[in-house]
Amino acid sequence: MATEAKVDPMHQFTIEPLFGTDHWALGGFNIAFTNSALWMLISAVVLYAFMLGGMKRELVPGRWQMMVETMTGFIENMLSANVGKEGRKYLPYVFSLFMFILFANLLGLLPLGLVGVHPFTFTSHFTATGVLAIMSFAIVLVVGFWKHGFHFFSLFVPHGTPLPMIPLIFVIELVSFLVRPFSLGLRLFVAMMAGHVLLEVLSSFVIGGANAGAFFMGLVSIPSFILMVAICALEILVAGIQAYVFALLTSLYINDAEHLH
């Protein structure tokens, strides 16, 4: 029974200050270097190392350079398909966003528990995803008002709206526009958290069933374990899809700001 009490599927999301940085503060705000920050740093470093392999700039690319170029070309294609030729100047941002989220998601799935260290998926925290979402939203606002001024508000009145409907449509469109940063940040956070909780719950089934004897092990642990393997594969897929969705929606929103429908 003791083991059952130990498995807390939410424990994995606990943020802990590391290296005694508990009391670091900036302007009265706590900025402790936490496990979350550590994994942000690890993601950034791994991403940098990955990109370094693409910096050989050979005419005939090797495998690594090919991978880097595939990713860059993928984002470039997405931007040119969704935003057009103006999409080019957003490539640094959208590419960083996509790769950073992708690496965070994938690194958070690494089975490092086997060697005693615990990966932390900072994209399962809305404080982290929210920052990215608000950044994307802020870019949309800045670009939109910079390029179109108050004409940007015409985004909220689709072409061909009958005159009496305009106030109502305007409010609806405004609300749906303002919800964007929340949906953007929450989608990633919820998807990552749900996957990790599911894996943790299933693993608690595996351990609990095994502890409860051979019968429960056959009935609960083994099916749960098979399901876990499948869900691990699914989670890898989700890690990619969520990063893609985040980047795709960001580029769609940027398209709104650039072209107003």
Added chain:
Amino acid sequence: MPQISQLAATYSSQIFWMLVIFGAVFFLVGRGMAPKVLETMEGRDQKIASDLAAAEAARREAEAQDDAWKAAAAKQRGEAQALIAAAKADAAKAAEARLAVAGADAEAKIAEAEGRIAAARAGALAEIETVAAEAAADIAARVAGLTVAADAARAAVKDVLHG
């Protein structure tokens, strides 16, 4: 749910480190490396495109030269054939001329020979007339005892022969 229960204690650290680290990623990776990767890709695409264009141009050049060579060959063949035809015509003309000369020669010889034959025949005929007249005069003298003048006998024979 630590995301909510720890919110008050950790939000500032989360936001701070996110901004710092994502900012570093943006400037190092996004602005530093990604454009260079794209540049490499574009350079490669351009190189491939220009190489293809050069290959295409070379192919066209080769085709043009081939066409020119074919045209030159056709022209030379035509000239050679014209020369052959002219030579054939010349040869035919020369042969014809020689044949004509030889034919005329032969014809002259034939005519001469025919003349000779005709003369010989006339000579022979005259001789036969003479012999026949003499024989007739002889026969007349022996059988009838008539003396026929040579001229009269000749005239009589001539009448019979040419009768």
